[in-house]
Amino acid sequence: PPGDIAVRQSSDIVAVEDPRIATALRFIRQHATEQIDVNRVAREAALSRTVLERRMKALIGRSPGEEINRIRFAAVEKLLTQTNLTLDAIAARCGFTHPQYMAEAFRKRTSLTPGEFRRTKSV
Numbered sequence: 001p002p003g004d005i006a007v008r009q010s011s012d013i014v015a016v017e018d019p020r021i022a023t024a025l026r027f028i029r030q031h032a033t034e035q036i037d038v039n040r041v042a043r044e045a046a047l048s049r050t051v052l053e054r055r056m057k058a059l060i061g062r063s064p065g066e067e068i069n070r071i072r073f074a075a076v077e078k079l080l081t082q083t084n085l086t087l088d089a090i091a092a093r094c095g096f097t098h099p100q101y102m103a104e105a106f107r108k109r110t111s112l113t114p115g116e117f118r119r120t121k122s123v
Helices: 019-030 037-045 049-060 064-082 087-093 100-108 114-121
Strands: 004-007 013-018
Touching: 013 019, 013 037, 019 037, 019 064, 037 049, 037 064, 037 114, 049 064, 064 087, 064 100, 087 100, 100 114
Parallel strands: none
Antiparallel strands: 004 013
């Protein structure tokens, strides 16, 4: 992992030396599937958006927006493979306002439509 972070294998929690970035990451992980944005994360971490973005990129190699989306899409993948929920329901549960945007962004990330992903990855 980049920078001053340590991955604890037992819980897959990333520990960072910067307490404000740790606060931001904790907030993102707890609320990513809600309709949060980078400005809200910056307020929670008591940092300007610019400082938050710069420090996160340096410490974990991802911007706050990228981290929010990483967690949201992990939740989408889990729901696609473990439930029969509709795309509308999955989008709502994962913090996306528009199911069509979620589906298009998912396809760009995985090269599969959500339906194709569900068919090929379901247990």
